[in-house]
Amino acid sequence: MVSRVIPVDTFDLVIFGGTGDLARRKILPALYRRFCSGQMEGDSRIIGAARSDHTAEEFQQLIAEGIKEFDPKAYDAEKVAEFTSHLDYVHVDALGETGWKALAEKVSGDRVRAFYFSVAPSLFGALAERLHTHGMADSNTRIVVEKPFGHDLASARALNQDLAAHFDESQVYRIDHYLGKETVQNLMAVRFGNMLFEPLWNAQYVDHIQITVAETVGVGGRGEYYDKSGAMRDMVQNHLMQLLCLIAMEPPARFEPDAVRDEKLKVIRALEAVPADDIVRGQYSAAGKQPNYLDDVGDPTSRTESFIAMKVKISNWRWAGTPLYLRTGKKLKARTSEIAVVFKQTPHSIFGPESGSHRNILTIRLQPNEGMDLGVTIKEPGPGGMRLVDVPLDMTFAEALGPDAEDVPDAYERLIMDVIRGNQTLFMRGDEVEAAWAWADPIIDGWEQRGDRPMPYDPGSTGPEESMMLMHKDGRRWREIKT
Numbered sequence: 001m002v003s004r005v006i007p008v009d010t011f012d013l014v015i016f017g018g019t020g021d022l023a024r025r026k027i028l029p030a031l032y033r034r035f036c037s038g039q040m041e042g043d044s045r046i047i048g049a050a051r052s053d054h055t056a057e058e059f060q061q062l063i064a065e066g067i068k069e070f071d072p073k074a075y076d077a078e079k080v081a082e083f084t085s086h087l088d089y090v091h092v093d094a095l096g097e098t099g100w101k102a103l104a105e106k107v108s109g110d111r112v113r114a115f116y117f118s119v120a121p122s123l124f125g126a127l128a129e130r131l132h133t134h135g136m137a138d139s140n141t142r143i144v145v146e147k148p149f150g151h152d153l154a155s156a157r158a159l160n161q162d163l164a165a166h167f168d169e170s171q172v173y174r175i176d177h178y179l180g181k182e183t184v185q186n187l188m189a190v191r192f193g194n195m196l197f198e199p200l201w202n203a204q205y206v207d208h209i210q211i212t213v214a215e216t217v218g219v220g221g222r223g224e225y226y227d228k229s230g231a232m233r234d235m236v237q238n239h240l241m242q243l244l245c246l247i248a249m250e251p252p253a254r255f256e257p258d259a260v261r262d263e264k265l266k267v268i269r270a271l272e273a274v275p276a277d278d279i280v281r282g283q284y285s286a287a288g289k290q291p292n293y294l295d296d297v298g299d300p301t302s303r304t305e306s307f308i309a310m311k312v313k314i315s316n317w318r319w320a321g322t323p324l325y326l327r328t329g330k331k332l333k334a335r336t337s338e339i340a341v342v343f344k345q346t347p348h349s350i351f352g353p354e355s356g357s358h359r360n361i362l363t364i365r366l367q368p369n370e371g372m373d374l375g376v377t378i379k380e381p382g383p384g385g386m387r388l389v390d391v392p393l394d395m396t397f398a399e400a401l402g403p404d405a406e407d408v409p410d411a412y413e414r415l416i417m418d419v420i421r422g423n424q425t426l427f428m429r430g431d432e433v434e435a436a437w438a439w440a441d442p443i444i445d446g447w448e449q450r451g452d453r454p455m456p457y458d459p460g461s462t463g464p465e466e467s468m469m470l471m472h473k474d475g476r477r478w479r480e481i482k483t
Helices: 021-036 056-070 077-084 100-106 121-133 153-164 182-193 220-248 257-269 293-297 402-407 411-421 430-450 465-472
Strands: 011-016 045-050 087-091 112-117 141-146 172-175 206-214 279-284 307-312 324-329 336-343 361-367 371-379 388-396 455-457
Touching (some): 021 056, 021 411, 045 100, 121 153, 141 411, 206 220, 257 430
Parallel strands (some): 011 045, 011 112, 045 087, 112 141, 141 172, 206 324
Antiparallel strands (some): 336 361, 361 371
């Protein structure tokens, strides 16, 4: 099987914050890999824009060093030199007038123009306004904004209004790198491309669904930001919400941006309020010489969660009675992201109680080792009667697709190229973001008003013991977080 690379139209991509960590670590290495694959047309340009005063040559050297540091496997000195020849730089003041005239002159023309806001959200409105003022906000223009998309519903609405004042919704790309993962898109292919699954994808056959995003690292140098956010705002309201929508949404009429996003919006609006008894919050403790959460954020009184688990219900015909259990946290046992669709047991076992309890489980692994497996029940080999055992039908991409799996674009590669193509399917719409905050805000307000304190948990564990009880009280168990 040979991967098909489809070139995109000639473009100018301006990266505000082009010398920042995200640009050097993720965005520009992703563009370099697309360049190496032959997807970028010869005269496409990437223009860094930031407060620091660099020449184009200095910026090119900075990015070449970044590719060598953050993507050493793909680094090739000759290719990097060819790629960086497409890079330019403008010294721009987001809140002033410095550099805007020069930038407007560089991006003039009828080619696709994309502006990546790799800066703090507080600058989004100012950047949008100046792009409009200096004549760079026409029908060929697209803007890309990174999360967080607001801190609550009020700030998300204000941000959407700032962008809408200068750009149509069809020009705004709210990027969530989780939606660019190959396995996330394969989830839609599995659901809607296989007759085997879709008839069973409902409350009649599915017992429950688990979504886990576990990290082994702490908050690190993000302590000041993270303590104002916490796991709920940083992960659940966006990343886990998007996974929930894709797993639970109705089949769209067509695989088109608004058709897909309409169905995702319906899921968010059907989410029930979550009672306090169905939420567990935690903070990681100290371990050896490693600091605890309070030390990492520098606030001994902090009540911000580094872990959260919750039971979520969807009020619609498809999912009534089937709960979804979400959990995410820092300093857990292993780094893993997975969705597990746990099907109900057979209504009657012909093999008797000695055969044990068995379920079919479809597991979608987002990281590491992207892939899927379906647990099926078979007879255990050997004599001695009908003993049953569960085994996985495994589809690890690296094994199933061979060398082609190595050529699968990463999330940023795919999403940036979708921006250039004008395909918004994998990007969040403004009303979708606001609906997610409208669901999350009352949950956050509830524990703040109650004065709830997060439960302590040991680093390297699976979270607070109370999170186990969240499942046990329903007669269920979390899937093991495997190392």
